[in-house]
Amino acid sequence: MLEGQVVVVTGGAGLLGASICNGIAREGGIPVVTDVDIDRAEQVAGEIRASGFTAHAVALDITKGTQIDQVIVGVRDRFGRVDAVVNNAYPRGRNFGRPVEDVEYxxxxxxxxLHLGGYFLVSQRFAVAFRSQRHGNIVNISSIYGIAAPRFELYEGTSMTMxxxxxxxxxxxxxxxxxxAQYYRRDGLRCNAVAPGGIRDGQSEVFISRYDAMCGNKGLLDATDFVGTVTFLLSDASKYMTGQVLTVDDGWSL
Ligand SMILES: NC(=O)c1ccc[n+]([C@@H]2O[C@H](COP(=O)([O-])OP(=O)(O)OC[C@H]3O[C@@H](n4cnc5c(N)ncnc54)[C@H](O)[C@@H]3O)[C@@H](O)[C@H]2O)c1
Known part of the structure; x- marks a missing residue:
C-alpha cells in the first residue's frame, strides 16, 4: 500500500509509534523513526532492518521548529523525497496526570x-514542505478522549485517571x-486523524475488566490493532479523504 513512500513518524520509539513504523515498512514504505529518545529510535529502526525492510532513525523533539526543519531537509537529502508525517509523539508535562482539582495553571x-503545540509545529513545518512539492499527507494520532467524555468510573479505586x-x-x-485539511485542501495536502481506544500496556486487572466490559470483541487493544487504519490513511486507498477522524476502539465510544 505504501510502496516507496517515505513517512516520518514522531514518537516512533514508543508503544504505538514502533508498531506504526513496523506497519509502514511491511506495506513497502520507508519509516523514519524520530523520537527524543534516539537510542530507542535506533533500536526500533534496527529491528525493522533486521526483518529485511528499510528504516532510518533520527533524533527529533517535536517542540523544536529548527529540528523539524532539519529532519525534513535530512530526509529529502537521504531518500530524495518525503511523503507523509504521522504526529504520534506523547510529550507529558512535569505534573501531567494529576486529579483535576490539583492541576495548576x-x-x-x-x-x-508540549503536546498540542508540538503537533501544531510539526504540521506547520511539514505543510510548508508539502505545499512546495504539491504532495503530502499528515496523520494525527488523537484518542477516544478527544472525541468522547471520559468515563471516570473506569478509574475508581485505581491509581489512574483520565x-x-x-x-x-x-x-x-x-x-x-x-x-x-481545509487550509491546504487545494495544495495536494491531506490531513486526517485516528482516535485510538485504550492500548493494553500493563494496566491493573480491575481497570481492564471494567474497560473490556464497555467494548465489543476484544476490549483494550494491542498497538498493532491500529496500524491498518494508519497505513490506510497514508495510502492512496484513502486518496480523497481529508479532515476525517477514524475511531478504532472496539465499540468503546458507541
Ligand atoms: N497508549 C494508549 O492507550 C493510547 C490510546 C490512545 C491514543 N494514544 C496516543 O498514541 C500516541 C502514542 O502513545 P504511546 O502510548 O505509544 O506513548 P509512548 O509513551 O509509549 O510513546 C511516546 C513516544 O513519544 C516520545 N516523545 C515524548 N516527548 C517527545 C517530544 N517532545 N518529541 C518527540 N518525541 C517525544 C517518547 O520518547 C516516546 O518514545 C500518543 O499521541 C497518545 O496520546 C495512546
Missing amino acids: KDFCESLS PVEYAAIKAGVVNLTRYF
Whole structure:
C-alpha cells in the first residue's frame, strides 16, 4: 500500500509509534523513526532492518521548529523525497496526570504546549514542505478522549485517571486536523486523524475488566490493532479523504 513512500513518524520509539513504523515498512514504505529518545529510535529502526525492510532513525523533539526543519531537509537529502508525517509523539508535562482539582495553571499550559503545540509545529513545518512539492499527507494520532467524555468510573479505586490536559489536547488535535485539511485542501495536502481506544500496556486487572466490559470483541487493544487504519490513511486507498477522524476502539465510544 505504501510502496516507496517515505513517512516520518514522531514518537516512533514508543508503544504505538514502533508498531506504526513496523506497519509502514511491511506495506513497502520507508519509516523514519524520530523520537527524543534516539537510542530507542535506533533500536526500533534496527529491528525493522533486521526483518529485511528499510528504516532510518533520527533524533527529533517535536517542540523544536529548527529540528523539524532539519529532519525534513535530512530526509529529502537521504531518500530524495518525503511523503507523509504521522504526529504520534506523547510529550507529558512535569505534573501531567494529576486529579483535576490539583492541576495548576502552569501544569495545564505546559502539557498543552508540549503536546498540542508540538503537533501544531510539526504540521506547520511539514505543510510548508508539502505545499512546495504539491504532495503530502499528515496523520494525527488523537484518542477516544478527544472525541468522547471520559468515563471516570473506569478509574475508581485505581491509581489512574483520565487527565484533563489530555482531553483538551486530544480534542484540539481533532480540530487541528480539520484546520490543516481545509487550509491546504487545494495544495495536494491531506490531513486526517485516528482516535485510538485504550492500548493494553500493563494496566491493573480491575481497570481492564471494567474497560473490556464497555467494548465489543476484544476490549483494550494491542498497538498493532491500529496500524491498518494508519497505513490506510497514508495510502492512496484513502486518496480523497481529508479532515476525517477514524475511531478504532472496539465499540468503546458507541
Ligand atoms: N497508549 C494508549 O492507550 C493510547 C490510546 C490512545 C491514543 N494514544 C496516543 O498514541 C500516541 C502514542 O502513545 P504511546 O502510548 O505509544 O506513548 P509512548 O509513551 O509509549 O510513546 C511516546 C513516544 O513519544 C516520545 N516523545 C515524548 N516527548 C517527545 C517530544 N517532545 N518529541 C518527540 N518525541 C517525544 C517518547 O520518547 C516516546 O518514545 C500518543 O499521541 C497518545 O496520546 C495512546
